[in-house]
Amino acid sequence: MATRKSIPSGAVWxxxxxxxxxxxxxxxxxxSGTVAAEEDLSDPPDLYKETRSVLNKLQRVLEGAGFxxxxxxxxxxxxxxxxxxxxVGRAHGEFFRDIKPATSMVQVKGLIDPRYHVEIEIxxxxx
Structure with missing residues (x-):
């Protein structure tokens, strides 16, 4: 049986x-669902910038786990x-254009904090 390993981020939540x-x-x-870094949020929202922030965070998690x-x-x-x-799609394409994973984009009523507009799972x- 494969070993299960939890990888925490240290978030209090x-x-x-x-x-x-x-x-x-x-x-x-x-x-898990990942949102942008605080410093990459803007008013009015810039979903391209926010999505790039999320994908950069996800890339760091991947690399930290050896992926x-x-x-x-x-x-x-x-x-x-x-x-x-x-x-959102343009930012996603910049990271995955050549990889082309299966993907879904779904509108939701809201995320855990109203300052967030994009959440991504991988x-x-x-x-």
């Missing part, structure tokens, strides 16, 4: 909610305003 930033089982890595963007097989994007899908499998 992990213990409160009961989750890990990522969980690795064997050669598969699941990364890379090329191992990503699935992304799930949750956005609060689907009319801005092109900004599944990666190391070959």
């Amino acid at each position: 992990e213990d409160f909610v009961g989750y890990s930033r990522a969980v690795q089982v064997g050669n598969q890595l699941e990364i 890379s963007l090329s191992d990503v097989v699935r992304t799930r994007m949750f956005v609060t305003d689907i009319s801005q899908w092109e900004d 599944t990666a499998i190391r070959g």
Whole structure:
């Protein structure tokens, strides 16, 4: 049986909610929904910049666990305003244009904090 390894980020919410930033089982890595860094939020929202911030954070989690963007097989994007899908998609394409993971982009009513407009989950499998 493959070993399960939790990868925390150190966020206070992990213990409160009961989750890990990522969980690795064997050669598969699941990364929890991730939002932008505080300094990359803007008013009015810039979903392109916010999405790039999220993807940069996710890339750091991947690399910290010994994975890379090329191992990503699935992304799930949750956005609060689907009319801005092109900004989100453009940022996603800059990271994944050549990798082309399976993906979904879904509009949601809101995220955990109203300052966030994009949240992304990733599944990666190391070959």
